[in-house]
């Protein structure tokens with residue numbers, strides 16, 4: 322049986338709340354009528370304040386579908402006096418997935434491998450599947466040992482938001498390295514300037530189970546088109 326495919330939409334700090342709600346509705350509309358499938362999942366990761374309404378909308382219109390919600394980050398702390406942080410304990414109610422260790426968090430918010438590892442552990446504790454971003458082999462090597470439900474997204478720094486994705490050959494080389502020790506213990510994605518036009522060239526990479534998309538995920542039509550290609 323072919324393995325499950327994932328498309329993760331990372332909206333980052335984009336869209337206002339009203340626009341987000343309209344666009345999420347559009348995604349659900351475009352997917353309406355598709356047979357419910359177990360073989361693909363579209364994981365939408367909006368800004369935190371959108372999550373409760375998106376969850377309600379999902380339950381109202383699309384329950385049991387192949388659409389899920391994720392957060393773009395989690396706090397490294399479980400609860401307490403951590404102003405501005407949002408913990409897995411709070412997020413658990415709304416999401417099944419959480420992006421952890423995105424390059425923008427590592428570079429602009431100074432998150433170390435240790436911080437990323439702490440966040441992964443908290444996700445596991447609360448049964449949220451972490452979608453862990455790594456930009457190179459060293460970041461991959463610093464991850465804690467895999468557990469079922471771990472998703473690793475290879476996102477080379479120069480490919481993010483640049484319109485210059487890593488070549489399929491280089492992505493394949495990374496995955497043959499990453500899968501060597503981990504076998505089937507993790508799901509592997511690629512991210513970095515993925516668009517509808519470029520996505521097909523990666524589909525044949527052995528062991529690759531999908532994509533993490535930033536810019537191109539903001540357009541609901543393009544997002545669903547990419548999902549259809551998976």
Ligand code: PGA
Nearest residue numbers: 481482513514534535536
């Ligand atoms: P991009 O972003 O698709 O716009 O390159 C990917 C990411 O940062 O996760």
